[in-house]
Amino acid sequence: MLNPMMLAQMVINGFSMSAIYVLMALGFTLVFGIMRIVNFAHGELYMLGALGVYYLYGKLHLNYFAALGIAALGVAAFGVVLERLVYRPFYQKELQAMIATLGLSVATQHLGVILWGTEERSIQAPYSSVLQFSGLILPMDRLVVIVSAGVVMAAFYFLLQHTKIGLAMRVVAQDPEIAQAQGIRVKAIYLAALLTAVVLAALAGGLVGQVYSVSPFMGTLPMVKAFIVVILGGLGSIAGAVAGGFLLGMSESFLNTLFGAGVAEMAAFVVIILLLIWRPSGLLGRPEA
Amino acid sequence: MKKGLVLFSLLLIVSLLFAGCNSSKPAGQGGSSGGQTAAPSQGSDKLEELKIGAVGSLSGGGTAWGVATQRGVQIAIDEIMAAGGLKVGDKTYKPVMVMYDDQYTGQGGTTAATRLVNEDKVKFVIGPIGSPAVLGVKSVTEPNNVIMLSDGFSPKIITKDSKYNFRVSLTTAEFAPPITKWVKQKYPDAKTVGMISPSDEIGQTIVPILVKAYEDAGFKVVFNEHYERGAKDFVPLLTRMLAAKVDVFDVNSNAPGDAGLLVKQIKQLGFKGVIIQTGGPGIDEVINVAGPLAEGFLSYDIFDPNDPGAQKFVNAYRAKYSSGAINAYAPIMYNATNLLFEAMRRSKSIEVDKVRDAIQGLNGYGTMFGPVKWSGKKDYGVDHQLLVDLYVSEVKGGKINPIARVKQ
Numbered sequence: 001m002l003n004p005m006m007l008a009q010m011v012i013n014g015f016s017m018s019a020i021y022v023l024m025a026l027g028f029t030l031v032f033g034i035m036r037i038v039n040f041a042h043g044e045l046y047m048l049g050a051l052g053v054y055y056l057y058g059k060l061h062l063n064y065f066a067a068l069g070i071a072a073l074g075v076a077a078f079g080v081v082l083e084r085l086v087y088r089p090f091y092q093k094e095l096q097a098m099i100a101t102l103g104l105s106v107a108t109q110h111l112g113v114i115l116w117g118t119e120e121r122s123i124q125a126p127y128s129s130v131l132q133f134s135g136l137i138l139p140m141d142r143l144v145v146i147v148s149a150g151v152v153m154a155a156f157y158f159l160l161q162h163t164k165i166g167l168a169m170r171v172v173a174q175d176p177e178i179a180q181a182q183g184i185r186v187k188a189i190y191l192a193a194l195l196t197a198v199v200l201a202a203l204a205g206g207l208v209g210q211v212y213s214v215s216p217f218m219g220t221l222p223m224v225k226a227f228i229v230v231i232l233g234g235l236g237s238i239a240g241a242v243a244g245g246f247l248l249g250m251s252e253s254f255l256n257t258l259f260g261a262g263v264a265e266m267a268a269f270v271v272i273i274l275l276l277i278w279r280p281s282g283l284l285g286r287p288e289a
Numbered sequence: 290m291k292k293g294l295v296l297f298s299l300l301l302i303v304s305l306l307f308a309g310c311n312s313s314k315p316a317g318q319g320g321s322s323g324g325q326t327a328a329p330s331q332g333s334d335k336l337e338e339l340k341i342g343a344v345g346s347l348s349g350g351g352t353a354w355g356v357a358t359q360r361g362v363q364i365a366i367d368e369i370m371a372a373g374g375l376k377v378g379d380k381t382y383k384p385v386m387v388m389y390d391d392q393y394t395g396q397g398g399t400t401a402a403t404r405l406v407n408e409d410k411v412k413f414v415i416g417p418i419g420s421p422a423v424l425g426v427k428s429v430t431e432p433n434n435v436i437m438l439s440d441g442f443s444p445k446i447i448t449k450d451s452k453y454n455f456r457v458s459l460t461t462a463e464f465a466p467p468i469t470k471w472v473k474q475k476y477p478d479a480k481t482v483g484m485i486s487p488s489d490e491i492g493q494t495i496v497p498i499l500v501k502a503y504e505d506a507g508f509k510v511v512f513n514e515h516y517e518r519g520a521k522d523f524v525p526l527l528t529r530m531l532a533a534k535v536d537v538f539d540v541n542s543n544a545p546g547d548a549g550l551l552v553k554q555i556k557q558l559g560f561k562g563v564i565i566q567t568g569g570p571g572i573d574e575v576i577n578v579a580g581p582l583a584e585g586f587l588s589y590d591i592f593d594p595n596d597p598g599a600q601k602f603v604n605a606y607r608a609k610y611s612s613g614a615i616n617a618y619a620p621i622m623y624n625a626t627n628l629l630f631e632a633m634r635r636s637k638s639i640e641v642d643k644v645r646d647a648i649q650g651l652n653g654y655g656t657m658f659g660p661v662k663w664s665g666k667k668d669y670g671v672d673h674q675l676l677v678d679l680y681v682s683e684v685k686g687g688k689i690n691p692i693a694r695v696k697q
Contacts, residue, residue, distance in 0.1 A: 006532065013524045020522075117352070120546030122578045130557050139557040212521040213546050213578045221519040256525030261516040262488070264525075 005135050010253050016142035018249025019149035020211075023204035024226040025233070025241040026156060027197030033236030034173045034193040037090060037097040041082075042201050042226060043219025044108035048075045049202025050209030050218060051116060054123050064126035064210075072202040079198035083191055091190055092176070105223075112216030123210040141211045148207050152200065153242065159196070160238065169193055173236065232272055234285020243283050336374045336383035339639060341366070341626065342411035342435075343388035344401045344426050345418060351393035354418040354618045361622030362386050362415050364605045365630065375630055378637035384630070387411060391422040398425025406433050412641050414438070415625050418458075418618055420446065427454055434641050436648070438625040440618070442495070449670025453645055455663075457625040457675045458591070458618075461495045461542075461568070462668055464679050465502035467695045468567050468589050471681060472537060473506045475693075476563055483512035483535030485526055485551060486542050495542040499567060503539075511535060521547075527555045537563045545571025549578025556582040563587065572682055572689045573614055583684045590680040591617035593691035598657045614689070624656050628675075649673075662697065 024046065031039045052071025056062045062070070086104050090097035125141035132138075160166035171179045172189045180186050205219070212218070229248050233240025248268065255264035275283070343362050345355030366384045374381040387409050389401035398417055405411040406429055414430055414437045417423055423441030430437045430453060437454040439446065447456050472479070482503050486492035492515055500510045512533040514526055530538070538555060540548040548566055552575060555564065565587040566575070572590070576583045594603050594615055602620055631654060632647035633639055649672065654661045658677035665674030681693040 006528070009528055010525070013528060016524070017522055119353075120549070120574055120578055122549070122580060124580050128580070130559070132559075137558055212550060215546065218521075221521065253525045257529045260514050260529065261520070261526055265517060 006257070008136055010257050011250075012136060012138050013257070014246075014250035014253035015146055016138075016211075016249075017253055018246040019142075019146045020204070020208050020222070021225055021229050021249050022242050022245030023145075023149050023152060023200065023207065024222050025229040025245050026153070026238065027200030027204075028223075028226045029230040029233070029236055029238060029241040030169075030193055030200070031197045032230065033238070034169055035087070035091045035097075035190050036094050037087060037101065038094065038227075038235075039197070040098065040101040040223065041086075041104040041108060042197070043221075043223030044105050044112070045075055045079070045198050045201035045219075046205035046208075046222060047109070047112060047214075047216060047219040048078065049205030050123070050214045051112070051205075052202065053206035053209055054121055054214050057126075058121075058123050068203060068206040071206050072199045075202035076195050076198050079195050080191075082198075083194050087194055088187075088190075105219075109216050109219070116216060120213040120215045122213050123206075125210045139211075145207045145211060148203070152203060156196075156200070156238075165189070165192055228268075228272065230282075232275065232282055234282030236286065237282065237284045240282055240284035247283075336381055339375065339382035339384045340387050340409055340411045341384050341629070342402075342405040342409065342414040343386050343622075344391050344398060344405070344414060344416045344422065345388065346393040346397075346422070347388075347390035348392055351419055351422075353616055355390065355393075355416075357616035357618035358416045358418060358622045359386070359388055360606065360610055361619040361624075362388075362626045364602065364609065364619075365623045365626035367605065367609070369630060375633065377633045377639055382639070391417045391419075391425065393419055393422060395421035395425035398422035399428055400425075402426040402429035402435075406430065406435055412436065412639070413629055413644070415622055415629070416440070427451075430454065436629070436641055436645055438629060438648075440621070442491070444494075444669065447665055447669045447671055447673045451669075451671055451673055453641070455648060455673045455675065456665075457628070458621050459677065459679060460674075461498045463664075463674065463676060463697070464589055465499050465567060466505065467697060468679065468681065469499075469502040469506035469508070471693060471695050472563070472565060473508065476537070479536035479563060480509060481511045481533075481535045482508045482537045482539055483530045483533060484510065484539050484541055485512075485514050485516065485523060485530065486540075487518040487544075487547070488515035489518055491542050495568065499539065499541055508537065518544075518547075521550055523551055523554050524558065527551070527558055527560075531555075531558060531560060535562060537565065540564065540566045540568070542568040545569075545574035546578055549575040549583070552586055553579040553582045565589075570617060570682070572684065576684055576687060576689075581687070584687070586684045587692075588682050590682040590689075590691060592620045593680050593682075593694065595691065596657075596694070598659075602657055620657060624658060624677075627656065628654075628661065659696075 028039060028042045031037050049071050052074050053067050056067035056070055057064050086100055090100050127140035127144055130137055130139045168184050168189050171184060172186055176186050229244040230241050232247060233244030251268060252264055255267050343358060345358035346352050347355045363386060366386060369375045369384055374383055389404055391397035391401045405414060412435055414435060416439055417426055418440040420441040420443035423439045423446050424443060426437060434453060438457045440458040442460045447454060484496060486496050503510055512530045512535055540551050552564055567589045570588050570590050572588045575586060602623055606615055628651060632644050636643040636647035651661045652663055662676040663672040664676045666672045676697045678697060679695050680691050682689050682691045
């Protein structure tokens, strides 16, 4: 059954799955790295981004990428409210924050059900053709996700490594008290980091929404996957999220295709358990002091 | 910090309360239920009320089906009232629907049935839909000698000990053999079948029945995989399935949204064979999700709105509710309510045992789905399974187009 063409197709499939996982995981790990908050509501911010694109692009017929940007900014505005109401009291309080974000996740999901119902909706892909070369297949909607994920990752890298605010984020992630002593406004950096994560989640939702379907429950499984990715890569590590996303996406593609969904699911968790025994802080995570 | 916590708690409580209000709202007391009772015809106020219980999902994942149940029962009641009431022996009754939300759960079904039986003193229940809720209702109605005409795929719904519950829709055991034979007749060159289904109880129960039906019809099932419900990316599994060279892809027991994704993703991978869903139909949602890629998709269907026998119901539905698509459970529950009324007329009584016996004796009575045929003795131990004709619909030009009526 295995031949070079199939192997190449598995790599292509793996790339598209990895891109989705990385997009989800980046914001999730950023919030933990800087504020020590495991944000279980990340999946619902992703859902809100997708619903925003559904209305702006699908109903109001704006340009897809303009709709994506406006939806992300809209969710960011909602994020400002959430930061004040929910996140701010729980900065640097890991356990309490977990419960608070879990509650926020449930509340937002049910608010979505009340406002939009449970029906699955579809965002018609702006580019719906299928690229075929030498028997290999890549749907354009997935190519949009892969390219956009690349652009988002590059922009995110630039923000963190080549801007003052990125430098401040890295300093706060290392030690908020020292950062404060050096004159960095830690609370403002927390807000900036949270909003960056919210925008990343909303962009991921808007991009993935045109590949899959959109509903108030769409964030649950990607949230679980993002959690696996960041644990795999190392909680709080940006490079780890990228590495973990690619590892999970590629392994799912290969294992699902070669052995089926049941084996793939089991094997993925066995690998994660073994990896965490070997490196408890994940692939690229910082060991706890 | 305290202020933030208080605000968050308030937000959470308000959201949950809002959800709670929505889910516990009984039909007819506001919302989009369409009203609990029909507008009384002249003189109907003098008639004695006959409470007909209804249970369905008016919140949660099965809301469309619950609303369909409510509308189907209401249209049957409207027709009876337009004819001057329900004549049972020397008396004429005014049927009134009392409906509660089961929230598409077993617990919700039990709670709804408890209220109907203990508070409203109802003796006849139409619905619900979905095995957990049906089993929940059955746990209350059966020991209290209350008649239930319901849906639900679980084999536990009708058993040899079932005295008062009847199933008015088909399960896989009933529709799989005729529909797989139809596929073979329509596509005689197709030889192999592939299936991808959820790994939960529904997938595990239904798939073996379907596999047997396909093999009895002359196919070979060469690919049969399960996935964890909630998954959205089926491309690796579909790539594997395409390597197994399947001619027919059956999306069987998948929820409509997942079925739509399977259709979309396999078409993107270049599949040119037959795609069919021999499971609970949700063609509208498949079209919503798969868009133009749903073209040519076939599905088991319950109802053909263009069928001449269905026109009376369709016209009544369109006049009262909407001109859009009619959820297939509306005519099913309309039919169930009519069977109940006919049994009351025939038994000249509203006593439960007499009505139950009359329902069992309705064989041959003409309905919009054809003559009544009770079966089930062989599979379930009692002839409480209604056999009706089924339909196959095809997506053509983005619309649902019934293409065949398959007789039982």
